[in-house]
Amino acid sequence: MVLGEKHGTNYLPCTFALSQKRKCQIGLHQNFLMEYPKEKILEISSSSLVSLGAKLSAMHLSKRTLKGITTVESVFQSSRIYSDGIKRIGPFPEYRFLPGRECKKLVKEAAKEMHSYQYELDGLTFYAPVHHISQFYDSLYLNALLEPENEEVKNKLLQENYTAFTDLATRSLNCQARSAAIFVGLVRAGLIDEVRDYFSYLKLFRTQENGKTIGSESYEHVQLLYKDRVKLFSPVIPRRFHKAEVEDYYAERCDVLTNCKETDNYLDLRCK
Template sequence: MAVRPVYVVRESAPYFAVTNVEFGWNGGFAKVQKQKNIRAIHAGFMRSAPGKKVLEISSKSMQEGGEALSAFFLPKYVPEIGKSVPVECVFQAGKVFQHGGPYTDLLTATPKNAKRDERLKTSGRLLNFTFDGKDYPLIPETIYYDFIYINALFENPELAKIALEYDAFTDVEFNPDKSINCQAKAAATFVSLHRMGLIDKVKDFDSFFSLYSMKSPDIKKKEKVKAACEPEKPKISICAGDTLKHKVYGLGKVEAVEGTALKVIFPEVGEKTLNLTWCINNCEILK
């Protein structure tokens, strides 16, 4: 037996509910075996939620748009190379590690090769993500993946239209015991925010970030417990003119503080727009 999640659209924070479906697992790597599992997951879900429309999002999907909505196929425009590439490549190429990255050559790799690149396993601790000259934080978990996936849907209105026809989403390849980022969850969030009239907030990262403050009490409680277990960091203020020591970019001068964003000039890499909270928690500030 196996258990896989179904992400069900909610019209309130945290924008999705999870229904775990237990079913008889069909082993093997053949596509036909994966599709047997998809049918079993959907059948189990429909027994508990009759009338709901559920879409499998993966390269194994048998439904219209299901494969195209997969991160391996859904295109996201990348300004620095002037073309669109699969979301998976954008996600992997944006990782910045303690000892390397971002590995922007992965933007032009196949999604499978980008995901399996050895440097992603040997470059130390993951520090943050970067895209189009701006850095993105690791916390809240999945926020960067959700942000680029949902914005890729904006760039592909025909695919977004297909997603909006459904009430729930699955990804047969996703195992929550091994991963945290999930295209099915991101799709459910997109549909939820669209139904709630909040979808325009996802275009800008700061406004998208603010949506995470609308989470349910249970999730907020878990985050408070997690924060309590982490060492307390001193309160630090950052002002224009300060020098910031970034673990990847080195020393840089803060040019401006604009809300929750910093504009910093680094001699090696030029101007970067960084998240204020991330910098306070991860960088040394030299007054």
Template sequence: MANRLAFLPTELNSSKLYREELIEFEWVPGMAISQGRKSVKNLHQAAKEQLKVSEILEISTRSQSPLGVALSAFNLKLQVLEFVSTVEIAYQSSKVFEGGGPYVDIFGLTSLQAKKDPRLKDSGNLVEFHFENRIWPLTASPNFYDYLYIRGLLDSGEIENIVRYEAFTDLAFSQNSLKQKNGKSFNCQARSAAIFVSLLSRMQVNQISSFLEKSAIDETGSTEQLKLFS
């Protein structure tokens, strides 16, 4: 058996923009995508029973849904200045470490190459992010990854399809992943998707990007507003 988190949008009267539920399910061992998809099937079956929902989307390259694969950070397109990138590439190329960065040449790599670039592990502790001539602190709320991923969703043309889902999962993201993020940048595409759906019920589509930027960077943002993402 294994445990994974499912992320759900919240009601308008909630003090947060997402909620997470731990789901226990039967894990199917093996590195092949086909094995991963079997685990996803088991995860979703257990989640539907526990959460009393019918529509769950796995967002990853292991997803059984073409939409879930397309919305993976490895595939989700993002316009960055004059570049058309992916969320993964934009995220990795914006990291600033104690010993170097941002490594903007990562824009010339594939998503997988970007994630595995050795400099990201050999440059010391992560300090902040530099993106489009702005500095994003690690303590920003929402965090930098939420902003990037949701910006990608806004440009995806898939909003009507995304809002059909009641919960989101990412098989690669476990409780151990959450613990390892202690003091680091938190990133989970399933969580970001749940936040996005919650935002859509609270404001106009064209207000979301500016709301996220203000919440993360503007120090005058209210404590109540920032707690929405915690």
């Protein structure tokens, strides 16, 4: 998707970008709810139609470190270690307290054509095991929701009783929607305190300190194992809510929204 159009020497954001993302969100959610009408679904990204979804974004969610508070996204990106088989670079603590998008951009530029395989944060080392490739990201996200800075958003997430989550903005192997789903599942199972400690977290997901599995039943069913293919563990949802219906839905319910990422530009805030 083209996100901007050239105007002189500057690039102006296209006026349709945010609305188009939200229409995709509507289409996916309505099709899902037609198949699973008893579920309650939330998009977790800055493009969410609901303010809670934006607050739960890794770009906005606060995360404590030994040297101060930043965001989940900035901690994740600045903790990466890359290799090309010969050279190793990272982590990048000098970028840790930059905004998430800026931190991500600088890390990616420094690590062009290299492979991210390990993470280091506050004296702890995490790997990216194939059986749970988002293990470090999930740990950051789960622990962030247990920290006092995010008490309000955590309580609302649990009180609203959401049962399904999406993140249409990601092409990454790490997904904030999946991390939120894991959090809710662990809370309901009475196991959420296990993620606070490094060793109990690894044990909970049946992983050794070296990233290898414990036994033959390690955490699995992570659908995005490889960028070039997706392995499905459940049937594809049939498409019964079509484009015209999405347009009608958006026109009827979202006409109060603008195409800019503003602090009040969410349905639950504009419709009050």
